[in-house]
Amino acid sequence: MKLVWSPEIAAKALVDTVKSCQVIEGSSVAELISAMAAGWNAKLIVETWCRGDMTTTSIGLAVARIHTSGRHVCIVPNEDSKSEYTAAMEKAGMSPEVIIGQSEEAVKGLVIDFLVVDARKNNFDRIVKAAKFGLRGAVLVCKAAPAADVRLLSLFDGASRRVVRSVFLPVGKGLDIAHVAAGEGGSGSDKVKKSRWIRRVDRRSGEEFVFRK
Template structure:
């Protein structure tokens, strides 16, 4: 589990405040940058419905503190060009990708540890499920913005908080799948020596009859 870094969070927050001079929702951006940086996020992915903006800049500010990558998934070329124009020089810090967020998060960006999802996406809950599947080993923090526009997503085995920031933020932590371990002792019949092995196994699921 990654320990919270107050120093990273504070620096990212302050940097985002400076960027917020051209951002429409500085409060949202500042919160997101502090959250991503505080969790020492290394692979930050945002799934947008339109032009990248304040939320993307928040991830850029966090990446400056953690040394991580920022990926922005867009629906088409028009959104790509408008995003590059909107972000200006900061666009060079973002890897823009065009495609289906669900497929990309299950394949190319499987294991992303911080994901932003625009709840205006047609299948934003499907994108969330893709993140859940891809983050089983390492875990992830997932944030949905524009949450007041859609019903709150549900997720078994996780806690979701709806925060009244901007147009609403849904914050979910996808837990890493922990593996149990057990010790096995084997005795060599010829020498009488004992050999101890540690075997890791996934948690068993309860099966109801």
């Protein structure tokens, strides 16, 4: 199965997120991510959050969930983070599901369609590698990603799950976005190990296309 893009739902989510975040710093990132999650019709949207982080992205994801009739789950490290997050989201009129625990362990119990992590967190790579994706694959978003230092693509080289498309966008503090296809067998299969990656970059848009040969 393939992810099918719906521009109508994406546009509606973007407009609703603009209304919710129009006076909040960093709302441009929230609007973009919300439109992406809604446009891909993500049924399980998962993000990680720590105490002191902004909630604009969370508001955008909550808006997207409404448009896809899916679930929005936020993973937080402790009770203090949960209290702060819940209070901020309730103030915005949102009430996503909250899971307390280590993110790289919590994602193992979820089949994710859309995952948002933060490159500033030391364990973001372990979270991505531990995540389970559905038959449609998934869209991954890494926030605050330095263009030259952090690439989601590198986390899947030689793995059973492959990146079919990726792009870095200079929005906010940087967004690294990847579409990961559904797995094609167990990790470390001979077919994958012998594969060769070919990368092509569109010089105008900066979008990166990845092919496996």
